[in-house]
Amino acid sequence: MLSRLPVTLSTxxxxxxxxxxxxxxxxxxxxxxxxxxxxxxxxxILGGLVMKAxxxxxxxxxxxxxxxxxxxxxxxxxxxxxxxxxxxTKYNYGADAHLDTALEALxxxxxxxxxxxxxxxxxxxxxxxxxxxxxxxxxxxxPFERWEKSYEKKMKTFFGRDVDVxxxxxxxxxxxxxxxxxxxxAAAS
Numbered sequence: 001m002l003s004r005l006p007v008t009l010s011t012x013x014x015x016x017x018x019x020x021x022x023x024x025x026x027x028x029x030x031x032x033x034x035x036x037x038x039x040x041x042x043x044x045i046l047g048g049l050v051m052k053a054x055x056x057x058x059x060x061x062x063x064x065x066x067x068x069x070x071x072x073x074x075x076x077x078x079x080x081x082x083x084x085x086x087x088x089t090k091y092n093y094g095a096d097a098h099l100d101t102a103l104e105a106l107x108x109x110x111x112x113x114x115x116x117x118x119x120x121x122x123x124x125x126x127x128x129x130x131x132x133x134x135x136x137x138x139x140x141x142x143p144f145e146r147w148e149k150s151y152e153k154k155m156k157t158f159f160g161r162d163v164d165v166x167x168x169x170x171x172x173x174x175x176x177x178x179x180x181x182x183x184x185x186a187a188a189s
Contacts, residue, residue, distance in 0.1 A: 008091050010051035017044025056095055059088040062123040062136065069124050069131075076131035076181045080160045084133060084179070088122055099135075106150045106158060108142060115141045117175070132180045140173040147175045 007015075017040075024037010065073075077085075088098045097116040103109055109116055118141075123134040139147060151167040159165055159179050166178040 010055050013044045014048030017041045054094050056092040059119050062121040072131040078162050081133045106154050130181045135177045137175045139175045144169050
């Protein structure tokens with residue numbers, strides 16, 4: 001619900017802070033209101049600025065979703081696929097990167113948080129009639145060989161038993177993970 005607001009969550013304290021601060025300036029003849037404007041407005045403004053600084057914007061979709069694809073998502077997508085879409089399509093506050101805990105669990109973190117791969121886009125498609133969630137990452141900070149090791153050791157099973165996972169490198173410094181609903185799960189829906 002909050003991700004659908006025309007104004008981001010970080011903008012709300014900024015707007016409120018500016019309004020309270022201006023109210024305090026306008027009411028300079030009343031010392032109590034003037035004090036409220038300063039002591040309330042400034043912390044709200046600072047809080048909004050801090051939230052803006054740690055804000056992760058939603059990940060852009062790589063292509064449009066058709067009605068056929070929406071139907072397949074509703075019928076076939078797994079809980080994990082739905083959680084991933086929910087996480088990457090909303091504003092996040094305080095996280096180092098979208099899916100940061102999943103990337104750490106997959107051993108795809110460098111020595112620092114700044115070396116976490118950044119998701120550049122996501123897509124939804126049908127592969128042989130099966131719903132597929134595609135995640136596209138920038139791998140400039142982490143060599144593709146690390147992605148391949150993770151794929152062999154963890155990634156194939158990390159996203160659940162009811163999906164197949166494919167890892168590809170469509171171009172230099174890009175890793176693409178396709179999370180594909182298994183045929184049995186697609187047929188059961």
